[in-house]
Amino acid sequence: MKRRMTKSRTRIEPKMLRLLFLKSFILVYLCLISFTLFVFHWRPESLGAFIMSLEYSIRNASIYSYFTSFWQISRGFHFINQQLEKLRLSKYGRRKHGQEIRDLWVLHSRLSHMAERVNRIYGLQMLLSRLDYMAFSIIYGYVGILFLRSSLSALKLVGASIYFLRTVDFFLNDYICELTTRYQSQPKHRITEGKMSKEVD
Numbered sequence: 001m002k003r004r005m006t007k008s009r010t011r012i013e014p015k016m017l018r019l020l021f022l023k024s025f026i027l028v029y030l031c032l033i034s035f036t037l038f039v040f041h042w043r044p045e046s047l048g049a050f051i052m053s054l055e056y057s058i059r060n061a062s063i064y065s066y067f068t069s070f071w072q073i074s075r076g077f078h079f080i081n082q083q084l085e086k087l088r089l090s091k092y093g094r095r096k097h098g099q100e101i102r103d104l105w106v107l108h109s110r111l112s113h114m115a116e117r118v119n120r121i122y123g124l125q126m127l128l129s130r131l132d133y134m135a136f137s138i139i140y141g142y143v144g145i146l147f148l149r150s151s152l153s154a155l156k157l158v159g160a161s162i163y164f165l166r167t168v169d170f171f172l173n174d175y176i177c178e179l180t181t182r183y184q185s186q187p188k189h190r191i192t193e194g195k196m197s198k199e200v201d
Helices: 002-007 014-040 047-089 093-146 154-184 195-200
Strands: none
Touching (some): 014 047, 014 154, 047 093, 093 154
């Protein structure tokens, strides 16, 4: 797919790049904060805290992998839609571009199977992460209410930033899934219907 995108000189949509940069920034920030808090609060008996910090970073990296998998799939569907639109506007029509249309349908089918496979692999893990986020939101929200009237400090700003970024992080996971579904089910022109779609089956 990457070779075909390079050959067709298709650029990545700016919105997709912004999503990837934002997700990458959140991952790096959360991992750095977790490591920094451990370093500044190090004690000989805090080995358990180090293990928890490491587990937290691995979990964030795993969620990031889930996001990037769907990001690549979404990018592929978007590429297919762009190519189909070009063929629709082409004056040669189906007869000239029949093979290319068949190749795009095959790629669409493979990306759909890949999305199903990613969901099977990460399904349980994402469910547990969502439950973890719900518990995190309740605890952090309650603690935030308790210390709302106390004086501002650097630790409170860090806590607020973690709460906000984790909320954005889970929103991005839901958004990339919704975006993938939207690109996958985008209405196709009649040039891709009929015989072309049956050949994939």
